[in-house]
Amino acid sequence: MSTEAEQEHQTPPTCDLLSLLLANRRPTGAVNEVWPNLDIGDAATAQDEAPLVSLGVTHVVNAAHGPRHIDTGSRFYKDTNVLYHGVEAPDCKDFDLCPFFTETADFIHGALSHKGKVLVHCARGISRSATLVLAFPMIRERLPLVEAVEAVRKNRNILPNVGFLNQLRQLDSSLAVQRRST
Secondary structure, three states, X not given: OOOHHHHOOXXXXXXXXXXXXXXXXXXXXXXXXXXXXXXXXXXXXXXXXXXXXXXXXXXXXXXXXXXXXXXXXXXXXXXXXXXXXEOXXXXXXXXXXXXXXXXXXXXXXXXXXXXXXXXXXXXXXXXXXXXXXXXXXXXHOOOOHHHHHHHHHOOOOOOOOHHHHHHHHHHHHHHHHHHHHO
């Protein structure tokens, strides 16, 4: 049985999401915990084992995987116990990140279920990584997009590109329909 809020859920327009993302911005660090044991960070953090070890990171999601982006991978972390998941995505509004939402959410969920700590990064930790992190609580915790944005924004400035925001809006709408039918 669905709640009244789920029945009336309306995905906000992109301009409202942008206003939410741009409101009350404040400085954030190279890496920030945005959900319990889930961090968003930049490439420099992901490419330096010392901060990863000190943060207790057990899993890394590279949202800019690949030789033309940030070329880390399982081999890069071979001297650690870090498990790796790579998504080869340019920070381009026309790139379809949707096919990676569920697999990345499942990877994050699996890590957190086993008391792991996850770092999701791209180049600056603002667009690609933020998009994948936002999809996680939407898919696994049943949060609407606005609530996911508000949760992450408490601890980090993020700004997914407009194409990624529209993909998150599509995800929000489809998840709302699923919630209504279950």
